[in-house]
Each structure stands twice: as structure tokens, then as C-alpha cells.
Amino acid sequence: MGVYTVAITGASGSAYGMRLVEQLLTRGHGVTLIFTDAGRQVTAYELGFSLPSEGAREAVLRFLDVDETARLRMVDDADIFDAVASGTRKVDAMVVCPATMGFVGSVASGLASDLAERAADVMLKERRTLVLVPRETPLNLIHLRNLTSVTEAGAIVVPAMPAFYAKPKTIDDLVDFVVGKVLDVLGVEHDLLRRWGGG
Numbered sequence: 001m002g003v004y005t006v007a008i009t010g011a012s013g014s015a016y017g018m019r020l021v022e023q024l025l026t027r028g029h030g031v032t033l034i035f036t037d038a039g040r041q042v043t044a045y046e047l048g049f050s051l052p053s054e055g056a057r058e059a060v061l062r063f064l065d066v067d068e069t070a071r072l073r074m075v076d077d078a079d080i081f082d083a084v085a086s087g088t089r090k091v092d093a094m095v096v097c098p099a100t101m102g103f104v105g106s107v108a109s110g111l112a113s114d115l116a117e118r119a120a121d122v123m124l125k126e127r128r129t130l131v132l133v134p135r136e137t138p139l140n141l142i143h144l145r146n147l148t149s150v151t152e153a154g155a156i157v158v159p160a161m162p163a164f165y166a167k168p169k170t171i172d173d174l175v176d177f178v179v180g181k182v183l184d185v186l187g188v189e190h191d192l193l194r195r196w197g198g199g
């Protein structure tokens with residue numbers, strides 16, 4: 001089973017990040033989950049889920065309807081002493097989902113100014129898998145340059161762009177398409193999307 005770090009930042013689409021965490025946990029994988037401060041606020045606004053300061057882990061598990069035995073660690077973004085701040089911690093991959101353009105810019109500049117940014121920086125320096133799921137439109141030249149920089153540094157950019165050839169009927173279908181693409185990149189088994197041509 002894999003060990004993953006997931007960061008939910010303040011871009012629209014925290015539903016993608018929460019569904020990703022739910023899928024990883026229910027498939028037996030370990031997840032360290034970090035919300036940026038803006039990620040926490042946008043999640044509360046879009047999903048009606050407010051992360052409590054006490055009992056955050058239990059609250060996330062309840063919201064996701066995932067069993068208490070799930071391998072979930074919740075870590076505060078300010079906790080720069082956490083294990084994922086170090087390359088010595090074994091992590092298979094990190095996914096930032098959704099990723100703000102600010103977060104992408106910080107990674108592109110190597111700022112590492114909080115735990116999520118530092119954990120992403122560590123993935124790149126250790127040559128491990130870092131997946132960024134940006135959600136912004138339209139994109140300015142700075143966004144495009146930063147997306148190029150992080151790709152050159154080894155990150156994989158999976159934009160939150162649901163496709164319509166699968167004939168989605170619900171918002172959940174749209175979310176699942178994007179999360180399915182992320183899980184494909186991680187090499188994690190799932191049944192979230194219908195594959196073109198079957199299989």
C-alpha cells in the first residue's frame with residue numbers, strides 16, 4: 001500500500017481533493033492531509049465542511065464517510081516540524097489538489113514557506129512524484145511560466161479539466177473524471193472513470 005501526502009489549497013474545487021483523499025483511504029493507502037489556510041476557507045465555502053481545530057481527523061473521516069481505522073494523518077500547515085518536511089520520510093507521491101496559482105508560483109520559486117510548500121519542494125529535490133492540480137482560468141503569462149518551471153523540475157501538472165466525452169450527468173461525474181486522472185498518474189487502481197474504448 002502507498003503512502004501519500006495530499007494538500008488542499010485555496011483554489012476552487014476542494015471537492016477534487018476530498019474525493020481523492022476518500023479514494024486513497026478506502027483503498028488502504030496512507031494519507032497525510034494538509035489544508036492551507038485558504039484551502040480551509042474555500043472548503044468551508046464550497047462544501048460546507050468547516051475543519052475544526054480539535055478533532056480534525058475524525059471530522060474529515062466523518063465527512064468522507066470513511067472508517068475510523070483509515071490511515072489518515074492530519075497535519076497543520078504551520079507545523080514545519082512534521083515528518084513530511086524532511087526527505088528522510090518515505091512518501092510515494094504528493095498531490096496538491098486543487099492547487100492555487102499562488103502555490104504553483106511558490107513551488108516554482110522554491111519558497112517552501114509553510115509545510116505544504118516545503119513538502120512539495122522535498123518531493124522535487126528527492127526526485128519523487130509531485131502532482132499539481134491547478135484550477136484557474138484564464139491563465140496569465142506568469143502562471144504559464146510557473147507551470148512550465150515546475151514541469152521542468154519534475155512535477156506532473158494535471159489541470160482540473162473534466163472531459164465531456166464520457167457524458168457526465170452529475171457534478172460527481174465531473175469530479176471523478178479529474179480524480180481518476182490523478183489516480184492514473186499515481187498508478188493507483190480505481191473505477192472512477194469509464195475508459196475510452198473499454199478496458
Ligand SMILES: Cc1cc2nc3c(=O)[nH]c(=O)nc-3n(C[C@H](O)[C@H](O)[C@H](O)COP(=O)(O)O)c2cc1C
Nearest residue numbers: 009010011012036038039042100101102103135136
Ligand atoms: C472562493 C474562492 C475561490 C478561489 N478560487 C481560486 C482558484 O480557482 N484558483 C486560484 O489560483 N486561486 C483561487 N482563489 C484565491 C486563493 O484562495 C488565494 O490566492 C489564496 O491566497 C491562496 O492561498 P494558498 O495557495 O496558500 O491556498 C480563490 C479564492 C476564493 C475565496
